[in-house]
Amino acid sequence: xxxxxxxxxxxxxxxxxxxxxxxxxxxxxxxxxxxxxxxxxxxxxxxxxxxxxxxxxxxxxxxxxxxxxxxxxxxxxxxxxxxxxxxxxxxxxxxxxxxxxxxxxxxxxxxxxxxxxxxxxxxxxxxxxxxxxxxxxxxxxxxxxxxxxxxxxxxxxxxxxxxxxxxxxxxxxxxxxxxxxxxxxxxxxxxxxxxxxxxxxxxxxxxxxxxxxxxxxxxxxxxxxxxxxxxxxxxxxxxxxxxxxxxxxxxxxxxxxxxxxxxxxxxxxxxxxxxxxxxxxxxxxxxxxxxxxxxxxxxxxxxxxxxxxxxxxxxxxxxxxxxxxxxxxxxxxxxxxxxxxxxxxxxxxxxxxxxxxxxxxxxxxxxxxxxxxxxxxxxxxxxxxxxxxxxxxxxx
Amino acid sequence: xxxxxxxxxxxxxxxxxxxxxxxxxxxxxxxxxxxxxxxxxxxxxxxxxxxxxxxxxxxxxxxxxxxxxxxxxxxxxxxxxxxxxxxxxxxxxxxxxxxxxxxxxxxxxxxxxxxxxxxxxxxxxxxxxxxxxxxxxxxxxxxxxxxxxxxxxxxxxxxxxxxxxxxxxxxxxxxxxxxxxxxxxxxxxxxxxxxxxxxxxxxxxxxxxxxxxxxxxxxxxxxxxxxxxxxxxxxxxxxxxxxxxxxxxxxxxxxxxxxxxxxxxxxxxxxxxxxxxxxxxxxxxxxxxxxxxxxxxxxxxxxxxxxxxxxxxxxxxxxxxxxxxxxxxxxxxxxxxxxxxxxxxxxxxxxxxxxxxxxxxxxxxxxxxxxxxxxxxxxxxxxxxxxxxxxxxxxx
Numbered sequence: 001x002x003x004x005x006x007x008x009x010x011x012x013x014x015x016x017x018x019x020x021x022x023x024x025x026x027x028x029x030x031x032x033x034x035x036x037x038x039x040x041x042x043x044x045x046x047x048x049x050x051x052x053x054x055x056x057x058x059x060x061x062x063x064x065x066x067x068x069x070x071x072x073x074x075x076x077x078x079x080x081x082x083x084x085x086x087x088x089x090x091x092x093x094x095x096x097x098x099x100x101x102x103x104x105x106x107x108x109x110x111x112x113x114x115x116x117x118x119x120x121x122x123x124x125x126x127x128x129x130x131x132x133x134x135x136x137x138x139x140x141x142x143x144x145x146x147x148x149x150x151x152x153x154x155x156x157x158x159x160x161x162x163x164x165x166x167x168x169x170x171x172x173x174x175x176x177x178x179x180x181x182x183x184x185x186x187x188x189x190x191x192x193x194x195x196x197x198x199x200x201x202x203x204x205x206x207x208x209x210x211x212x213x214x215x216x217x218x219x220x221x222x223x224x225x226x227x228x229x230x231x232x233x234x235x236x237x238x239x240x241x242x243x244x245x246x247x248x249x250x251x252x253x254x255x256x257x258x259x260x261x262x263x264x265x266x267x268x269x270x271x272x273x274x275x276x277x278x279x280x281x282x283x284x285x286x287x288x289x290x291x292x293x294x295x296x297x298x299x300x301x302x303x304x305x306x307x308x309x310x311x312x313x314x315x316x317x318x319x320x321x322x323x324x325x326x327x328x329x330x331x332x333x334x335x336x337x338x339x340x341x342x343x344x345x346x347x348x349x350x351x352x353x354x355x356x357x358x359x360x361x362x363x364x365x366x367x368x369x370x371x372x373x374x375x376x377x378x379x380x381x382x383x384x385x386x387x388x389x390x391x392x393x394x395x396x
Numbered sequence: 397x398x399x400x401x402x403x404x405x406x407x408x409x410x411x412x413x414x415x416x417x418x419x420x421x422x423x424x425x426x427x428x429x430x431x432x433x434x435x436x437x438x439x440x441x442x443x444x445x446x447x448x449x450x451x452x453x454x455x456x457x458x459x460x461x462x463x464x465x466x467x468x469x470x471x472x473x474x475x476x477x478x479x480x481x482x483x484x485x486x487x488x489x490x491x492x493x494x495x496x497x498x499x500x501x502x503x504x505x506x507x508x509x510x511x512x513x514x515x516x517x518x519x520x521x522x523x524x525x526x527x528x529x530x531x532x533x534x535x536x537x538x539x540x541x542x543x544x545x546x547x548x549x550x551x552x553x554x555x556x557x558x559x560x561x562x563x564x565x566x567x568x569x570x571x572x573x574x575x576x577x578x579x580x581x582x583x584x585x586x587x588x589x590x591x592x593x594x595x596x597x598x599x600x601x602x603x604x605x606x607x608x609x610x611x612x613x614x615x616x617x618x619x620x621x622x623x624x625x626x627x628x629x630x631x632x633x634x635x636x637x638x639x640x641x642x643x644x645x646x647x648x649x650x651x652x653x654x655x656x657x658x659x660x661x662x663x664x665x666x667x668x669x670x671x672x673x674x675x676x677x678x679x680x681x682x683x684x685x686x687x688x689x690x691x692x693x694x695x696x697x698x699x700x701x702x703x704x705x706x707x708x709x710x711x712x713x714x715x716x717x718x719x720x721x722x723x724x725x726x727x728x729x730x731x732x733x734x735x736x737x738x739x740x741x742x743x744x745x746x747x748x749x750x751x752x753x754x755x756x757x758x759x760x761x762x763x764x765x766x767x768x769x770x771x772x773x774x775x776x777x778x779x780x781x782x783x784x785x786x787x788x789x790x791x792x
Contacts, residue, residue: 154466
């Protein structure tokens, strides 16, 4: 928990103000607001008026301000949004989840039924598969990849519900259907449901937010966001995928030789430096490079940071506990000499997968690969005046 | 992640609705709101209008609604509040922390200075030392012990700042002083600061809330809430405690034989069942008993649950990861026969300490022990009609 930094160096670098002359003079303490009674305790806390982080909404999505955040939990009101026909209002008393198809006993579960089953809890991220934007230097982490967020999710394991309805051993896929106006549907292998799928009804300690699927959503840790069907109302078991709109016209990727990749569920390992990043400003001297790394396939094994445009790489510190399929906070202390340079990070997960460069992605999948599952190493340019700019790499 | 519950039993117990007649009839799906475009993505998410958890404010505090929560994270706006002169408004640009006294180099740190140091992050609880109320049967977990909450805290380790200012080897205590109108002060051993103390400026991913000390607070994992001085503006190193108002007239406990216990910092292990609890209603059959357990001295080793008024005890399931000095979520599946009974939980931490009964506390400290550090096993009475009442035990 401590670092071996030469003390004198730190003293200078941190731009702290020595106040030796104040020793023993209590009146010289920092200015303070101790003369006025403060606000009384309330029913709900609130943000400081000096801190107003916000998502960036478009017509269909709203992005988490990663550059304003700390640690790994995303405040629930800043969790990214992506919907296909907006956010429905659902009365929890009227909510029902039907599970049918290749099962022994089709059943409808009310919300209170779901809550009677064993309630499992885990901290994990959800990321939209279309989570990469580039094109200009004045882009924030929020704009580049703000469609990933992390919560502590609580709910009932799908394996529990599948046992309850008696899923046929022949069932290999299920349809997950939302009760939004898009009637969002995806086909999911039963094996994933049994492995770690949940019906989540709580997020960060409280009822799930409407924007994340209130009163209940499918949660498939590590799988592309759109498969985590929100406002879930129906699960149908089958022995084949359903070939819904979202998995034929959308959420597929062109790969080389004119072929299309379908059912690309897992979100590959990725990282992003959130400090320093655009539009932050830095000073010469010690800088702690910070960011998050995550993998849909398991735990983050390590994060490597380069401060010389990719020539040399050093392992960053990972904040414990490193959790499975979870945003992992990394830090790397570095002394900047004030010269223009590029800093970047790359994640390695416990399958041995290493976050690729954009060029490696293009080599593997071609320039027509589309916007899904694009997880390249990204770079920030530190300029001599301390401004930080995104380095938008050429795609085509 | 799965449980070996006889399937048929579950079927009956969970009161689910069999809908075999609906198989193959897609029009018979649950009622749904799929015909209306929903709300567009926004800058901030919000709670469902059907879910409005609230704290219970008094003049000096405001309690977390534990019975409404899930998992282990407390939403920041539901984190308990306890202040001695209300919540001050502090401009982060004007914020300063002075560290002086027995140090080589007294220094003032601005908020941006604090953020330049290595930023450590951990999930842990804070609990007020006066966190026990009893007296009537219609009390919720919030009313009994809602002065404990959990967050992911981020900030700079005190050990880092102490090295920066060059704390004298002779310094054994420090004063922590808040910039609220009470100028809240506590004396803290330097050893605790070096062990795991932090100056926290972030909570659950974002800037700390004003009610929890914006822009920065002292965070001493596992130690009684009032020592975690909020809005911290001054730390003075010394070779003795400062004997402030809060540690002479307050925050001490009468023990037996007319003696007073002072500097009782650690919060002992404790647990509370949050489901079922007052004012919830339960049905005969399978019930998952749920709650949280925590210890200021380390990790929770185990939680034992009794469903027969303390005659027999069974180990509950602990939700992984079990973290140091953190709320730990426990669950115990139990089949209720519908007869009146008492359910209770007791926590055992990794020091071997076992949560005491109120009688054991009284035996050890006397009936005049006051309201601090009272962490008894508490019981809920399940009545035949499914109502749940608190069992307020006699104190004097």
